[in-house]
Amino acid sequence: MKKKYENSENDYYKSNEYNDWRHLCYTNGKLDVYREAFNADTLLVTGDAGIGKSHSIAQFIFNEFYEKKKVGIFVLGQHLNEQLDPRIMLEKNLRAPYTLQNFLDELEIYAQNNNVFVPFVIEGINEGYCSEIWSDYYEGLIGVFEKYKHIRLIISIRNTYIKKCLPEGYSTRKKTLIINHKGFEDNSIEAVATFFDYYGIAKPTFPILYSEFYNPLFLHTLCKTIQASEPILIDGYNSFNKIFGNYINVVEKIVAKTCNYMPALKLVGKVLDSVVKYSLDNNIRYGIKVDEFYKVINKSIE
Numbered sequence: 001m002k003k004k005y006e007n008s009e010n011d012y013y014k015s016n017e018y019n020d021w022r023h024l025c026y027t028n029g030k031l032d033v034y035r036e037a038f039n040a041d042t043l044l045v046t047g048d049a050g051i052g053k054s055h056s057i058a059q060f061i062f063n064e065f066y067e068k069k070k071v072g073i074f075v076l077g078q079h080l081n082e083q084l085d086p087r088i089m090l091e092k093n094l095r096a097p098y099t100l101q102n103f104l105d106e107l108e109i110y111a112q113n114n115n116v117f118v119p120f121v122i123e124g125i126n127e128g129y130c131s132e133i134w135s136d137y138y139e140g141l142i143g144v145f146e147k148y149k150h151i152r153l154i155i156s157i158r159n160t161y162i163k164k165c166l167p168e169g170y171s172t173r174k175k176t177l178i179i180n181h182k183g184f185e186d187n188s189i190e191a192v193a194t195f196f197d198y199y200g201i202a203k204p205t206f207p208i209l210y211s212e213f214y215n216p217l218f219l220h221t222l223c224k225t226i227q228a229s230e231p232i233l234i235d236g237y238n239s240f241n242k243i244f245g246n247y248i249n250v251v252e253k254i255v256a257k258t259c260n261y262m263p264a265l266k267l268v269g270k271v272l273d274s275v276v277k278y279s280l281d282n283n284i285r286y287g288i289k290v291d292e293f294y295k296v297i298n299k300s301i302e
Contacts, residue, residue: 040177041146044170045156047181050217053156056181057123065119071110073120077156078127086137087144090122104148111150120145121154126161134165146175185214192219199223225250248272267301274300 047053058074065072073094080089087100096103104120111118125134145153157165159180171178184191192213196203201223213219225247248269256263278288278296288296 040175041152042142042173042176043152043154044176044178045154045181046159046162046178047156047183048159048215050215051181051183052216053158053181054123055216057121057154057156061119061121070116071107071118073107073118075122076127077122077124077131080122080125081129083130083133086122086134086141101144104144104151108148108150116150118151119154120151123156124158125155126158126165131161131165135167138165138167138170142173142176183214183216184219188213191216195219195223199227201226221250222247270300271297
């Protein structure tokens with residue numbers, strides 16, 4: 001093909017043939033992802049807090065199964081709170097009169113007879129009080145589900161809990177498809193415009209580069225904060241100093257109500273200041289170890 005443009009290579013790169021070739025390469029690349037998804041028996045959804053994991057999975061189950069009167073199982077990890085084998089906790093949660101394996105046997109028969117796939121969702125395994133138990137039983141649970149060709153296990157977990165809740169080597173299993181949910185990372189500008197329009201807020205007059213705007217929960221809370229404040233013209237990064245100050249005040253009120261203390265104590269602000277100072281003093285950029293984090297918190301609110 002390239003011989004046709006041998007006198008001018010630039011013409012080749014501008015040609016329809018070159019565009020068609022690039023599109024084919026891109027499509028074939030996506031086919032590998034589709035093939036991997038089709039062959040997987042387990043889907044593991046990871047992502048940061050508030051990034052949209054729970055909402056995306058719940059919306060998928062609601063739209064594609066509940067609304068269409070199809071069978072789908074949806075279990076909240078926050079309801080699996082005992083220090084027991086997750087299989088036992090699932091049996092209790094499902095209130096099945098028999099074992100999980102018997103339940104899955106019946107589900108598989110239904111799926112085969114109706115020629116459908118049935119999703120079995122465990123949403124937020126890090127949310128339970130004894131979430132560390134998953135590390136010991138994760139592979140065993142996968143082993144139970146992998147026997148069923150028409151049942152797809154879907155598990156979600158927050159990134160910061162992966163080391164705590166999942167065993168080493170969890171990512172090496174070939175039939176587990178891992179998807180890291182990135183929120184609005186691919187279209188953050190459109191997301192900001194949509195949120196600001198919805199809340200009746202004047203859109204920023206410059207591109208926003210803060211990575212936090214990829215996070216739907218942060219964006220929602222921020223818009224609610226701005227909406228409840230006096231009108232602010234976002235015409236530069238300095239505008240966010242006041243916005244973030246108001247944002248912290250809103251979070252302070254929520255935490256104070258939840259934890260039953262007076263907002264005037266400003267414990268959230270004190271903790272944030274202490275964490276920032278500790279990070280700067282120790283040249284830490286990507287997170288504090290859990291035990292050190294608790295020490296910093298306890299010291300800041302003494």
